[in-house]
Amino acid sequence: MTVPSDRGFSRRSFLKGSAVAGIATTGLTAAAHAVPAAPESFGPGRHEIALLVNGKEQKVTVETRTTLLDALRDGLDLTGCKKVCDRGSCGGCTVLMNGEPVTGCLVLAMDAVGQSLTTVESLTEGDTPHALVQNFVKCDAMQCGFCTPGMVMSSLACLQKRGKPTEEQMRTDLSGNLCRCGTYGRVMEAIQRTAAGGTGGGK
Amino acid sequence: MKPFTYVVPKSLAEASEAGKQPNTVLKGAGVDLIDRMKERLQTPERIVNLLPLKDELAGVAVEASGELKIGATTTIAQLEQHEALANPALAGLQAAAALTASPQIRNRATVAGNILQFTRCWYVRSEAFHCLHGGRGPTCLAMTGENRYHAVLGWMDCVRVHPSNLAPPLLALDAEYSTRLGDKVRRRKFTDLFPAEPRAQTAEHTLEAGEIVTAIHVPKPAAGTRTAYCESREKLTFDWATTACAVKVVLAGGKIAAASVVLGAVAPVPLPRPKAAALLLGEAPSATLFQKVAEAAYAGASPLAHNDYKLVVGKAIVREALEQATR
Numbered sequence: 001m002t003v004p005s006d007r008g009f010s011r012r013s014f015l016k017g018s019a020v021a022g023i024a025t026t027g028l029t030a031a032a033h034a035v036p037a038a039p040e041s042f043g044p045g046r047h048e049i050a051l052l053v054n055g056k057e058q059k060v061t062v063e064t065r066t067t068l069l070d071a072l073r074d075g076l077d078l079t080g081c082k083k084v085c086d087r088g089s090c091g092g093c094t095v096l097m098n099g100e101p102v103t104g105c106l107v108l109a110m111d112a113v114g115q116s117l118t119t120v121e122s123l124t125e126g127d128t129p130h131a132l133v134q135n136f137v138k139c140d141a142m143q144c145g146f147c148t149p150g151m152v153m154s155s156l157a158c159l160q161k162r163g164k165p166t167e168e169q170m171r172t173d174l175s176g177n178l179c180r181c182g183t184y185g186r187v188m189e190a191i192q193r194t195a196a197g198g199t200g201g202g203k
Numbered sequence: 204m205k206p207f208t209y210v211v212p213k214s215l216a217e218a219s220e221a222g223k224q225p226n227t228v229l230k231g232a233g234v235d236l237i238d239r240m241k242e243r244l245q246t247p248e249r250i251v252n253l254l255p256l257k258d259e260l261a262g263v264a265v266e267a268s269g270e271l272k273i274g275a276t277t278t279i280a281q282l283e284q285h286e287a288l289a290n291p292a293l294a295g296l297q298a299a300a301a302l303t304a305s306p307q308i309r310n311r312a313t314v315a316g317n318i319l320q321f322t323r324c325w326y327v328r329s330e331a332f333h334c335l336h337g338g339r340g341p342t343c344l345a346m347t348g349e350n351r352y353h354a355v356l357g358w359m360d361c362v363r364v365h366p367s368n369l370a371p372p373l374l375a376l377d378a379e380y381s382t383r384l385g386d387k388v389r390r391r392k393f394t395d396l397f398p399a400e401p402r403a404q405t406a407e408h409t410l411e412a413g414e415i416v417t418a419i420h421v422p423k424p425a426a427g428t429r430t431a432y433c434e435s436r437e438k439l440t441f442d443w444a445t446t447a448c449a450v451k452v453v454l455a456g457g458k459i460a461a462a463s464v465v466l467g468a469v470a471p472v473p474l475p476r477p478k479a480a481a482l483l484l485g486e487a488p489s490a491t492l493f494q495k496v497a498e499a500a501y502a503g504a505s506p507l508a509h510n511d512y513k514l515v516v517g518k519a520i521v522r523e524a525l526e527q528a529t530r
Contacts (some may be wrong), residue, residue: 029490039210039211039212039213039217039218039221039251040210040211040213041208041209041210041211041249042208042209042211043206043207043208043209044206044207044208045206061424062237063206064206064207064208064250065205065206065207065240067237067337076337086241087238088234088307088308089240089306090309091305094307094523097310097311100280100310101306101307101310102307102310102311103305103307105233105237105309106232106233106235106311107232107236107237107311108209108235110209110252111232111254145514150467154306154307158307159380165455171440172306173306174441175305175306175307175440175441176304176306176308176441177306
């Protein structure tokens with residue numbers, strides 16, 4: 001699958017990119033004689049990488065400048081993570097990398113190669129949604145729902161790390177996720193219910 | 204973001220060599236860099252990724268000498284959670300790491316990246332404004348504009364503040380840093396990393412092109428050392444400091460035998476205040492003493508139109524840090 005080219009990729013930048021690629025290729029050929037061990041390099045054009053997402057290795061075509069968020073949403077159709085601020089300020093794009101929450105908008109897709117990624121989609125595979133997702137519904141822990149996937153991922157990491165988190169620990173772990181509807185109290189209730197139910201993937 | 208070539212070096216020498224090339228940027232996690240590239244404030248042709256050089260650059264270790272070695276690409280979360288930091292002598296460093304940004308950022312951002320990040324001045328960081336910083340315009344727009352988050356001390360022709368949380372406690376702990384430039388390995392005092400005259404045209408740090416910070420070294424603290432770090436801000440979590448203070452005291456027989464006071468978020472560089480710290484020497488901790496030290500830490504301040512609150516709040520933060528360290 002390919003990241004659609006209409007995302008900030010104009011004819012002008014494509015032509016410029018090709019020109020740079022042409023120069024770079026010439027440069028590399030010339031340099032190959034003088035310096036045999038040039039470091040490996042990619043781009044600036046498109047190329048295919050493999051991302052390990054929700055336990056499955058998936059091929060996706062990216063540019064070097066493609067963020068993990070864009071690769072997941074536009075390349076792999078995993079649209080659970082949301083592009084809100086695109087600057088790491090809101091947590092809407094939170095996914096887990098090696099079990100730790102990160103903001104996908106501030107990670108280059110290239111940097112995510114070889115890392116184990118978990119998205120919110122992994123919690124709804126199969127017939128029964130994850131207990132945390134069920135508790136988000138039961139506690140009505142959302143209004144407009146835009147922050148919810150990121151909120152769920154930070155909550156999941158909180159449960160996995162703490163088992164039965166205290167209110168202070170929940171506040172710390174959710175501090176990177178903003179909700180303009182103010183659902184924080186209910187989100188914490190959903191985490192506590194999941195922890196009490198023992199099905200939250202905790203310790 | 205403009206397209207770029209992504210370079211994956213196999214060694215530090217290779218990374219440093221690649222980093223010397225024109226229009227090339229060395230990248231850790233890239234948290235600050237990606238942000239600036241999206242704003243088109245920086246449009247490098249090549250990015251050299253340092254993250255794969257884990258053996259050379261990542262991890263925290265206590266050396267045989269008792270010195271703490273922090274690899275440059277150690278994440279802020281790894282630093283905060285390391286067992287060596289559960290020590291009153293390093294409590295200030297741990298607090299600063301824990302207060303930085305959000306869990307998502309701490310899991311990703313590197314220690315060196317936090318220290319070397321670009322200023323957060325909203326004029327400097329917006330493509331729409333042409334300010335003196337980096338020669339984009341004729342004047343510092345913050346000096347006469349919206350400057351409530353800007354400098355009150357040590358500014359020259361640009362009133363940006365240094366945003367790093369980790370730099371003040373590291374300075375208070377007399378840390379050093381190692382760099383690699385080609386084949387050359389150097390180790391210097393932490394104060395050398397920041398410009399002595401932080402002008403608009405001066406970079407936030409003194410590194411040369413292609414020079415890579417490889418590690419930060421915290422000397423073994425003397426017996427009785429305690430540190431603390433406090434900051435004021437508008438939100439309880441996930442915010443930039445409006446003022447910050449790191450302190451180190453060495454207590455012997457109820458008296459302060461050695462001390463450092465370092466201010467953050469109030470000047471274009473993290474600012475050691477040796478004259479303020481000297482007032483603590485030979486004295487027993489007291490509220491009156493801490494008040495004197497706080498006044499001295501902000502002596503000579505020149506606030507701007509909208510930030511004189513920083514003097515009041517900043518002094519309270521100095522007192523709070525001293526109280527925490529001597530409690």
